[in-house]
Amino acid sequence: MTYSALDLSADSSDSAARAQDARPSTRGCLALAVETFARQTVPDEARLAEVRESAAQWAREGVPLGAILRAYHEGVRIAFGVVTARAKAADIDELLLATDLMLELLEAITAAVSDAYVDEQHLVAREHQTATQTLASALLSGRASSTLARQTGIPIAESYQVVALAIPDHRDESPPRLDAHAAARRKLRRLQSALATVFESHALALLSTKGGTLLIPAGGPALTSEVLDALAGAAEVPLTATLVLSDTDEVPDAADQAHELLELVRVGGRAPGLYQMTDLAVEYQLTRGGPATRRLATILEPLEAHQELFDTMRAYLGNDMNRQLTARQLYVHPNTVDYRLRRIAQLTAIDLATSAGISQAAIALLARDLDRHIPHRP
Structure with missing residues (x-):
């Protein structure tokens, strides 16, 4: 069996018909396979440029990568089938060479198609990201328009x-x-x-x-x-x-x-x-300002010189008024927690042993934090 004796385009009517019915990528791959088996070498990068260009075009059109690769692999399979159809037992060495050539060609085509496809997908993704950022910036600044929507290719919704x-x-x-x-x-x-x-x-x-x-x-x-x-x-x-x-x-x-x-x-x-x-209705309302909010923020002022009392109040409220958990969190004895709670009541008139005191403490603590971290609106 010699490659020169193989006619990959005319002698085999079955192969010719299959090539005729195949998609363009399959037919293109058949041509590459013919060249590979005839020259006994894989096409160089310049020869694969058409493969990369086609893959990029299909990526822009949304054709799945798997479908493209299957089409190319089908072309190689058809060509390899023609090569091996006339093989005899004595042609084992040439069959092994043809197999190596086929695998090398599949590797080269798969790499070229995949790289081009991914590069084009990245480009499309960057273009889309730029368009979405442009429209988002316009919407956030109140400058969105139908003209901008047409330019970006992204419609503007009625609400968001x-x-x-x-x-x-x-x-x-x-x-x-x-x-x-x-x-x-x-x-x-x-x-x-x-x-x-x-x-x-x-x-x-x-x-x-x-x-x-x-x-x-x-x-x-x-x-x-x-x-x-x-x-x-x-x-x-x-x-x-x-x-x-x-x-x-x-x-x-x-x-x-x-x-x-x-x-x-x-x-x-x-x-x-x-x-x-x-x-967040309570927190939001507290940031609106007003005499009541400012009064809430000052209830805890007597504790300013006693950081341990603030820490105890936060821990006690955060642990659902559980003395044992609060003590473990603060690394103190539960009796120390009781003492500090009594001191808070003495200094602020907030009794954390009652539901009313607990609510007052939670709101006052929140008002104080908001007053210190977020400017009030008039």
Whole structure:
């Protein structure tokens, strides 16, 4: 059996018919296979340029990578079948050579197609990300228009879920690791990939490795506590988000409110999760200012010189008024906790042994924290 004796285009009517019916990628691969078996060498990079260009075009058109590779592999399989059809027992050496050539050609084609496809997908993703960031910035500044929507190729919804998002550090970002910045970027890429999947690439995101703003169009997939948990799993960090529903023309104000709520969550020491205004109504009202709020913030002033009393109050409230847990947390005897609670009552008239005193203490402590960390609005 000699390669020169093989006619890969005419003698075998069955092979010719199969090639005729094959997709363009299969026919192109047949040509490469003919060249490979004839020259007994794999085509060079310049010869594979057409393969890479076709793969990039198919990536832009959304053709699955698996379908492209299967088409090319089909071309190699057809050519190899023609080569081996006339083989005899004495042709074992040439069959082994043909097998090696086939495997080398498959490797070269697979690498060229995959690299070009992935590069094009990355380019498309960057273009889409730039478009979404441009539209998100316009919406957040109140400058969105139908012209901009046409330029970006992204329609403007009638209303949005406006989300303020906090992203904590991943464990790989902690010192003394040298790749903290790379770990932060990987965390963000994982989250962005999950966002694209969950919200079908419709969510508009302005995010850094620490957090940012999401605009999720109404009418499609919505952000829920379960969805946020799934996003946190993908990012491998617990996420905290605050959500405000808004008409499109009110997005700037809604974003300000969402980020204000997110700061209330932080100051209040709340657990990660999804919060809305109904979850933070008391805290939000306290930041509005007024005589009542200022009075609440001053109730605890007599404790300023006694940090241990503040620590005891926080721990006692945080442990659901459990003396034993509070004592263990503070590394003191339960009797010491009792003594400190009595001192708090003497200095502030807040009796933490009563439900009224507990409520008053919790609100006063919250008002004090908010007064110190968040400016009041008139």
